[in-house]
Amino acid sequence: QKEVEQNSGPLSVPEGAIASLNCTYSDRGSQSFFWYRQYSGKSPELIMSIYSNGDKEDGRFTAQLNKASQYVSLLIRDSQPSDSATYLCALVGGYNKLIFGAGTRLAVHP
Amino acid sequence: DAGVIQSPRHEVTEMGQEVTLRCKPISGHDYLFWYRQTMMRGLELLIYFNNNVPIDDSGMPEDRFSAKMPNASFSTLKIQPSEPRDSAVYFCASSRGTGADTQYFGPGTRLTVL
Numbered sequence: 524q525k526e527v528e529q530n531s532g533p534l535s536v537p538e539g540a541i542a543s544l545n546c547t548y549s550d551r552g553s554q555s556f557f558w559y560r561q562y563s564g565k566s567p568e569l570i571m572s573i574y575s576n577g578d579k580e581d582g583r584f585t586a587q588l589n590k591a592s593q594y595v596s597l598l599i600r601d602s603q604p605s606d607s608a609t610y611l612c613a614l615v616g617g618y619n620k621l622i623f624g625a626g627t628r629l630a631v632h633p
Numbered sequence: 634d635a636g637v638i639q640s641p642r643h644e645v646t647e648m649g650q651e652v653t654l655r656c657k658p659i660s661g662h663d664y665l666f667w668y669r670q671t672m673m674r675g676l677e678l679l680i681y682f683n684n685n686v687p688i689d690d691s692g693m694p695e696d697r698f699s700a701k702m703p704n705a706s707f708s709t710l711k712i713q714p715s716e717p718r719d720s721a722v723y724f725c726a727s728s729r730g731t732g733a734d735t736q737y738f739g740p741g742t743r744l745t746v747l
Contacts, residue, residue: 555733566724566738567676574733611676618689619732621666625675 526550527624529612535630542599544627546612549593556588556595559611561626567611571597602631635659637739639725645745651713654742657706658727666726666736667700667710676724682708683731715746 528547536542544558555574559567573579573586573595585598595614599606609626616622638657646652658665666681680690685702693700697716702708712719722743726736 566741568738569735572733572735615732620678620681620689621736622678623676 526616526622527612527614529624529627531625532628533630534627535632536602538602538604538631538633540602540631542602542606542629542631544597544599544610544612544629546595546597546624547593548595548612548614550614550616551590551593553590553614553616555615556586557613557621558584558586558595558597559613559623561609561611563608599629602629604631604633607631637725637727637737639723639739639742641742642740643743643745645747646715647747648716649714650746651711652715652719652744652746654710654723654725654744656708656710656725656739658708658725659737660706662727662729662737664728664731664734664736665702665708666728667708668724668726668738669721670724670741671721679710681731712744715744717746720744720746 526549558571560570561567571586573588576590579586583600587596607630609628611626612624613621640655663684667679668676670676679692680700682702700710722741724741725739728734728736
């Protein structure tokens with residue numbers, strides 16, 4: 524089992540809808556979680572971090588963490604075509620290293 | 634700030650040749666990371682440095698790969714000899730701390746080994 528699992532997608536949503544991206548992880552001891560966005564041909568950039576159970580909101584983005592069920596999710600409200608990208612879930616693993624999931628490709632169509 | 638700088642941006646070489654990728658981290662960042670990204674394996678950490686010292690190189694695929702950080706503003710990743718399966722995008726990233734600290738990625742080097 525991979526340490527961080529994501530559905531590769533593509534996840535296709537219409538403009539204005541809510542996009543829901545999910546991630547599960549295997550190490551129950553993981554404490555810090557991140558969502559990176561990567562546009563095609565570009566480098567990853569951090570958009571959200573979450574450390575406690577519950578929701579964390581930042582503009583149109585909401586990260587959700589459930590440590591008991593070992594999943595992290597990212598909700599994007601009012602999705603825009605400019606949100607079309609690959610979203611990478613990551614967590615801090617052994618030796619304080621970031622471990623990335625394979626990413627979910629999101630396509631927002633007008 | 635200029636951000637993380639990598640060179641070259643694209644490299645095409647033939648199997649067996651030596652390849653050297655370069656990285657300049659953000660000034661003041663004590664941690665430097667080298668990643669490799671492929672469609673099959675995603676984004677993988679190869680090695681990371683703290684204050685120019687290699688801390689964990691368990692992700693380096695084999696002895697053909699080596700990395701150095703001679704000073705706080707420069708690091709290299711060398712592949713010798715290169716093989717077609719090394720074709721990937723190689724990213725360098727830096728951060729003030731490890732773990733939960735934000736990592737800032739460079740633009741990457743797209744390596745193609747023929």
